[in-house]
Amino acid sequence: MSDVENKRRAQEDNMVREVLKNGPHLDRRKFFVSAGAFAAAAAGAGAGTIAAPQAARADMPRALQKPDGRLLNIGATVRSGNYWDFSTWVTPVEEFYVRNHYPTPTAESRPELAPENWKMRVHGDSVINPIEITYEDLLKMPARTIIANMQCHGNARNLFWEVQGYSSEEVTGGSWVMGAIGNAEWRYVPISHILDMVGLDDDALTAVFWSGVDGGDMGRPMPVAELLARGDDIGLCFQMNGNDLLADHGAPVRLVVPGWGGTASIKWLTELRITNKRVWSRLNTRGEVYIGDAYARPEFSMDDEFIDVSADDIRGPMVTWMPPQSTLTVPLVLENTPSMPANYPLERGELPTLKAGLQTMRGYAWGPQYGVREVDYRIDGGPWQPARILAPNLGRYTWVRFEFPWDASAGEHVIETRTTDNSGTSQPASVPPNLLGMANGSIPRFRIRVV
Numbered sequence: 001m002s003d004v005e006n007k008r009r010a011q012e013d014n015m016v017r018e019v020l021k022n023g024p025h026l027d028r029r030k031f032f033v034s035a036g037a038f039a040a041a042a043a044g045a046g047a048g049t050i051a052a053p054q055a056a057r058a059d060m061p062r063a064l065q066k067p068d069g070r071l072l073n074i075g076a077t078v079r080s081g082n083y084w085d086f087s088t089w090v091t092p093v094e095e096f097y098v099r100n101h102y103p104t105p106t107a108e109s110r111p112e113l114a115p116e117n118w119k120m121r122v123h124g125d126s127v128i129n130p131i132e133i134t135y136e137d138l139l140k141m142p143a144r145t146i147i148a149n150m151q152c153h154g155n156a157r158n159l160f161w162e163v164q165g166y167s168s169e170e171v172t173g174g175s176w177v178m179g180a181i182g183n184a185e186w187r188y189v190p191i192s193h194i195l196d197m198v199g200l201d202d203d204a205l206t207a208v209f210w211s212g213v214d215g216g217d218m219g220r221p222m223p224v225a226e227l228l229a230r231g232d233d234i235g236l237c238f239q240m241n242g243n244d245l246l247a248d249h250g251a252p253v254r255l256v257v258p259g260w261g262g263t264a265s266i267k268w269l270t271e272l273r274i275t276n277k278r279v280w281s282r283l284n285t286r287g288e289v290y291i292g293d294a295y296a297r298p299e300f301s302m303d304d305e306f307i308d309v310s311a312d313d314i315r316g317p318m319v320t321w322m323p324p325q326s327t328l329t330v331p332l333v334l335e336n337t338p339s340m341p342a343n344y345p346l347e348r349g350e351l352p353t354l355k356a357g358l359q360t361m362r363g364y365a366w367g368p369q370y371g372v373r374e375v376d377y378r379i380d381g382g383p384w385q386p387a388r389i390l391a392p393n394l395g396r397y398t399w400v401r402f403e404f405p406w407d408a409s410a411g412e413h414v415i416e417t418r419t420t421d422n423s424g425t426s427q428p429a430s431v432p433p434n435l436l437g438m439a440n441g442s443i444p445r446f447r448i449r450v451v
C-alpha cells in the first residue's frame with residue numbers, strides 16, 4: 001500500500017472514530033444549530049437520523065473513496081456539501097463536495113495514479129520544448145498556495161425550479177441545491193512556471209488539459225490567453241488544506257482554475273497539450289455549456305480540432321467564470337425540484353422552522369471574478385438592508401461569511417440574499433434558463449416557518 005493510501009485510510013479512520021464519539025453528523029436537526037437561530041425550535045422537530053458513515057474497506061469497490069456521511073447524496077458519484085450546516089470559512093475536506101463524472105479512480109485501480117508512477121506530458125504543436133513531469137519533479141518546482149472556492153457549474157440549479165418556476169424539461173440536471181461549493185487552500189505549481197519551462201509559439205491558442213483516467217472524455221480545452229493572464233493563479237495542484245489530495249479530489253495532481261466553474265479544474269491530470277487550433281470536446285460542446293435562447297452557439301470552423309465530438313455537438317458557449325451568488329445556512333425549500341436528494345433534511349414541500357424572537361441569520365457570499373463588495377438581504381419583500389460581512393475576506397477567489405439580526409415573528413417568511421461584487425454587479429432577480437441548469441446567479445429565496 002502506498003503512503004498516500006495509508007494516509008487516506010488513517011484520515012478516514014479518524015473521521016469514523018469522531019463520528020462514533022460525537023454521534024452522526026447528519027442528524028436532521030443539526031441545521032437548526034448551525035443556522036445559529038434554530039436551536040430551540042429543533043427540539044420539537046422529531047426528525048429521524050441518518051446512519052454514520054461506514055468505515056472504508058479495501059475489499060469493497062466504491063464509487064467514492066472518502067466517507068460521505070457528512071455530504072448530501074445527489075447521485076452515484078456526486079455529493080454536495082451540507083450548506084445549511086456550513087460554519088467554517090475553509091471547508092474541511094470531509095465536508096467538501098465531490099463531482100465525479102465516473103467512479104473515483106485510485107492508485108490501486110489505476111497504477112498510473114500512484115505518485116511514484118505519475119507522469120504528465122506537456123507537449124503539442126505550439127510547445128517548443130515538450131517535457132514529461134514526474135511527481136518528484138513537481139514537488140521540486142516553485143509552489144504557491146491560494147485559498148479559493150471550487151464550485152460546480154450546477155450549483156444553485158434548484159433555483160431554476162424553485163424560484164424561477166422552470167420545468168424539468170426546460171432545465172435538467174442534478175439537485176445540488178446550494179452545496180456544490182467549498183473553500184479550500186490549494187497548493188500548486190503555477191502554470192506560468194510550466195509554460196516558462198516549455199516555451200510557447202506566438203500562435204498558441206488552446207490548452208487542452210486532459211485526464212482520461214476516469215473516463216475517456218475527461219479533459220477540457222481552454223484559451224491559452226487565460227493561462228497567460230492568470231499564470232500565477234492557475235496551477236498543477238497536489239495539496240488541499242495542507243494534505244496530499246485525496247483520490248476523490250484528483251490525487252495525485254489536479255488542475256485548479258480559481259474562479260471558473262469546477263469543470264475546468266481537471267482531476268487526475270496526465271496531459272497538457274497546447275495547439276494553435278480551436279479544440280472541441282464533450283466538455284465545451286454539449287456538456288458544461290449554456291444551451292438556451294439567450295445564448296449564441298459559438299463560431300467554429302471545419303479546420304478546428306474535434307475530440308470525439310462533431311460540429312453538431314456544439315450547442316452553446318462554455319461556462320467559465322461563476323457569477324456573484326449567495327446562500328443562507330438554511331435549507332432551501334424543495335417543492336418543484338424533479339428529484340429530491342436521498343438525505344435532504346426536509347421532506348418535499350416542508351419548510352424549516354425557527355423559534356420566534358431575535359435571531360442571528362448567517363450565510364455565505366461569493367463572486368470570484370471581482371470579489372464580494374457587499375451583501376444585502378430583505379425580508380418578506382421589504383427594503384434591502386446590508387448584512388455584516390465577517391473576516392476574513394481575502395480577495396476575489398474566496399467566499400465571505402455574512403450575518404444579520406432578525407426579530408422573527410410567528411408565521412411564514414421569505415428571506416432573500418443578494419451579493420454585489422467589486423465591479424458593481426449584483427445578483428439579478430432572475431437569469432435566462434439554460435437546458436443544463438448552469439451557473440444560476442439569481443437571488444435565492446429562503447422560506448422559513450417561525451413558531
Ligand SMILES: Nc1nc2c(c(=O)[nH]1)N[C@H]1C(S)=C(S)[C@@H](COP(=O)(O)O)O[C@H]1N2
Pocket residue numbers: 096097098099100101102150151152153211212214218219248249250261262263264265266267268
Ligand atoms: N478527471 C476529472 N476531472 C474533473 C471531474 C471529473 O469527473 N473527472 N469533474 C469536474 C467537475 S464537473 C467539478 S465541479 C470538479 C469537482 O471537484 P471536486 O470533486 O474536487 O470538488 O472537478 C472537475 N474535474
Ligand SMILES: [Mo]
Pocket residue numbers: 099151152153154261262263
Ligand atoms: Mo461540475
